[in-house]
Amino acid sequence: MRLFGVAGWKNAGKTGLMERLVTEITGRGLSVSTVKHAHHAFDVDHPGRDSHRHRQAGATEVLVASGHRWALMHELRNRAEPPLEMLLAKLSPVDLVLVEGYKRERHPKIEAWRQAAGHALIAPEDPTIRAVASDVVLPDLPVPRFDLDDTGAIADFILSEVGL
Structure with missing residues (x-):
């Protein structure tokens, strides 16, 4: 699986860059999946929904499916966060997986x-870190530097790095 990450500190522009990269790379005819690391509690479900009620009742996994999409929610129930490799193994095959976060x-x-x-x-x-995408010129970097908004050049670099 070809994998490339977008890392950085809070408010650095990671999510916007990820969004633009997905649009750019899929627009070139390649399939892309993403993995996003969150440092806080999050929920993709809503109180009162049947699936939320299943989770609240103690289900470890709840799979919700329709004619448009399916989602699998897995409750850790005080177990350790799974490693990135384990999460990647759950993805269907694609040309490229872009990972937001997981900077370490x-x-x-x-x-x-x-x-x-x-x-x-x-x-x-x-x-x-193979390159930096920034909003200002940064002299003396040990890696290539791209303008944070030059999505095409950044996509070219990533695709070259992963051999696509």
Whole structure:
């Protein structure tokens, strides 16, 4: 499975870049799936719905399906967060999986960086960062630098890196 990440600190532009990359790469005829890491509790379900009631009753997994989509929700019930590799194994085959977050994992990544966010760059200390997409010119980077809004060039770079 071809895998490439978008990493960076909060408010660096990761989600917007991911969204633009998915649009750009699928527009080129390739299939893309995404994995998004969340550092907080989240829910894709709503109180009062049958599936939510199943989970509240103690179900470990609840699968909801319709003619348009299906979703599998898995409750960890105080067990450890599963590793990225385990989650990737659950995905159907595609040309490319883009991963948002998981900045400490060892897959190749591009770092999204905005000057106004006020965080230090990850790239100089992390060999898994293969390029930086930023809103300002950054001299003396150990990796290529792209304008954060140059989605086409960033997509070209990622596809070249993964051999597509």
